Amino acid sequence: MLIRLAGGRVIDPAHGRDATGDVFIRDGRIAAPEANDAADVVHDVSGKIVMAGAIDIHSHIAGGNVNTARLLLPEQHRAHLPRPAATPLSTALWSTFETGCRYAAMGFTTVIEPAVPPHYALHSHLELADIPIIDKGTLCVLGNDDFLLSLLRDGESRAAIADYVATMLTASKALGVKCINAGAAVAFKHNVRAFNLDDIVPTYGVSSRQIVEALQQAVMDLAIPHPLHLHTNNLGIAGNVETAIATIAAARGRPLHLAHLQFYAYGKEGKRGFSSAAARLADAVNANPNVTIDVGQVMFRQTVTVSLDILRQFNAMDTARPKKTVIFDEDLNGSGIVPFNYRSNNFYNAVQWASGLELFLLVNDPMQVFFTTDHPNGAPFTTYPEIFALIMDRNLRRQWIADLPSAAMEMTTLPSIEREYSLFEVATMTRVAPAKLLGLKDRGHLGAGALADVAVYHDDPDRAQMFRSAHLVFKDGELVVRDGRVTHYRFGRTLKVDPGFDRGIDQRLARYYDELYGCSRDMFRVPAEAIARDHAFEDVACEA
Numbered sequence: 264m265l266i267r268l269a270g271g272r273v274i275d276p277a278h279g280r281d282a283t284g285d286v287f288i289r290d291g292r293i294a295a296p297e298a299n300d301a302a303d304v305v306h307d308v309s310g311k312i313v314m315a316g317a318i319d320i321h322s323h324i325a326g327g328n329v330n331t332a333r334l335l336l337p338e339q340h341r342a343h344l345p346r347p348a349a350t351p352l353s354t355a356l357w358s359t360f361e362t363g364c365r366y367a368a369m370g371f372t373t374v375i376e377p378a379v380p381p382h383y384a385l386h387s388h389l390e391l392a393d394i395p396i397i398d399k400g401t402l403c404v405l406g407n408d409d410f411l412l413s414l415l416r417d418g419e420s421r422a423a424i425a426d427y428v429a430t431m432l433t434a435s436k437a438l439g440v441k442c443i444n445a446g447a448a449v450a451f452k453h454n455v456r457a458f459n460l461d462d463i464v465p466t467y468g469v470s471s472r473q474i475v476e477a478l479q480q481a482v483m484d485l486a487i488p489h490p491l492h493l494h495t496n497n498l499g500i501a502g503n504v505e506t507a508i509a510t511i512a513a514a515r516g517r518p519l520h521l522a523h524l525q526f527y528a529y530g531k532e533g534k535r536g537f538s539s540a541a542a543r544l545a546d547a548v549n550a551n552p553n554v555t556i557d558v559g560q561v562m563f564r565q566t567v568t569v570s571l572d573i574l575r576q577f578n579a580m581d582t583a584r585p586k587k588t589v590i591f592d593e594d595l596n597g598s599g600i601v602p603f604n605y606r607s608n609n610f611y612n613a614v615q616w617a618s619g620l621e622l623f624l625l626v627n628d629p630m631q632v633f634f635t636t637d638h639p640n641g642a643p644f645t646t647y648p649e650i651f652a653l654i655m656d657r658n659l660r661r662q663w664i665a666d667l668p669s670a671a672m673e674m675t676t677l678p679s680i681e682r683e684y685s686l687f688e689v690a691t692m693t694r695v696a697p698a699k700l701l702g703l704k705d706r707g708h709l710g711a712g713a714l715a716d717v718a719v720y721h722d723d724p725d726r727a728q729m730f731r732s733a734h735l736v737f738k739d740g741e742l743v744v745r746d747g748r749v750t751h752y753r754f755g756r757t758l759k760v761d762p763g764f765d766r767g768i769d770q771r772l773a774r775y776y777d778e779l780y781g782c783s784r785d786m787f788r789v790p791a792e793a794i795a796r797d798h799a800f801e802d803v804a805c806e807a
């Protein structure tokens with residue numbers, strides 16, 4: 264069947280296209296232009312904006328922390344689609360199912376869950392499989408694991424470390440490697456409560472920096488498309504811009520993705536000793552094209568922070584609103600759930616809000632800065648439409664700034680920034696750039712042969728309304744959303760890599776699991792048949 268989207272403004276930065284024209288879809292893929300009368304179905308999208316489906320590289324949508332947050336905060340389960348009363352789980356709202364629907368309604372078609380410890384991978388994949396419409400992927404968390412730190416302590420070869428990383432990725436069916444406060448979760452168990460890039464992990468004798476460098480090298484050696492995805496040290500602390508800048512320098516020109524950099528954009532200026540240093544940080548990003556960042560924008564509302572950075576979450580317990588937390592220590596990272604209410608009349612929260620927007624607006628290249636709230640840590644992903652509007656409209660920003668504490672705004676450069684994102688730049692940041700960063704050649708653009716993931720928006724001058732409620736969304740060529748409402752349910756795939764490695768590492772790991780846990784290492788493998796669906800997983804090529 265040939266579908267023709269006729270007469271829209273097609274914005275496809277991968278091909279330098281921003282012009283009125285047609286997009287053709289055949290058998291789930293974008294097709295080369297054909298005679299107009301050849302189409303079986305024609306959608307008149309004149310006056311509408313046509314883009315590829317959006318891709319989110321960092322959103323916590325599944326896994327242990329997400330579930331624990333649901334259990335901790337039953338009163339926060341609000342949704343616009345309540346289940347019928349007197350049916351099972353009628354009070355449990357915003358399920359995995361709704362996660363897919365809400366993303367699709369905004370024109371998002373691929374979302375990456377960025378924090379899956381390898382031993383929790385099966386649960387995460389089962390939960391992801393329950394999210395409809397969108398394609399998914401996971402990042403496997405390494406860097407506080409005993410096996411890796413032991414390899415480093417014992418001075419084992421680069422090849423051995425790459426083999427270990429590869430087998431953990433393969434067993435957990437992940438798309439890339441995440442590292443969260445390298446070594447700090449181990450140090451936390453030894454009652455360390457602050458951990459810097461050059462601090463040494465007790466009993467292993469390796470520094471945070473060495474762990475990061477080793478993982479970065481392994482990702483490169485394995486030719487995994489997505490660079491090491493790093494949550495670096497000292498998140499959320501005044502003055503931590505120095506850590507972020509030191510981490511950028513530590514990459515030494517090699518590919519590195521820094522997660523939710525807004526939470527590291529803090530100086531110590533002013534009488535409260537807390538200021539935005541986002542302008543300085545943006546300069547460092549601009550000067551290091553090997554580095555990509557995502558923002559982790561804060562928005563003012565109740566949310567919950569979920570993190571495997573147990574040291575950070577433990578230190579943040581006093582800030583919990585409402586006053587309840589879950590901290591659990593365990594093998595690998597441990598984790599913490601701390602509810603948080605970002606308030607617009609709070610000096611610190613207002614500085615955080617401004618510093619995120621400064622990063623968006625002061626990093627010059629939209630291929631280098633990625634659109635996230637670190638859902639749900641900075642704000643739920645449902646706030647994306649408001650953030651699109653803020654980066655596209657300086658007058659709207661002025662209105663917001665006027666309502667915020669002036670003492671906070673004096674600690675940022677935001678009031679002086681004139682830049683407004685164009686739709687072309689938004690499409691670059693949310694389509695082209697994430698596809699490239701993740702090695703997904705079949706999406707993020709509208710060239711012939713690409714997956715027919717397409718979002719059509721009303722050209723509403725209210726950009727928040729435009730991005731909140733897409734006019735039409737196609738996933739793999741199937742129409743799934745009409746005017747912000749899901750009209751057709753389907754299930755996507757989970758993207759993963761399958762790097763080659765020396766299988767000798769598996770024998771070592773089998774002995775290790777047997778000795779340490781008295782169990783088979785296979786307990787922690789995610790079998791493909793765990794997801795009872797055809798084509799549940801899809802490999803993304805690893806190539807240098």
Ligand SMILES: [Zn+2]
Nearest residue numbers: 321377523637
């Ligand atoms: Zn995160």
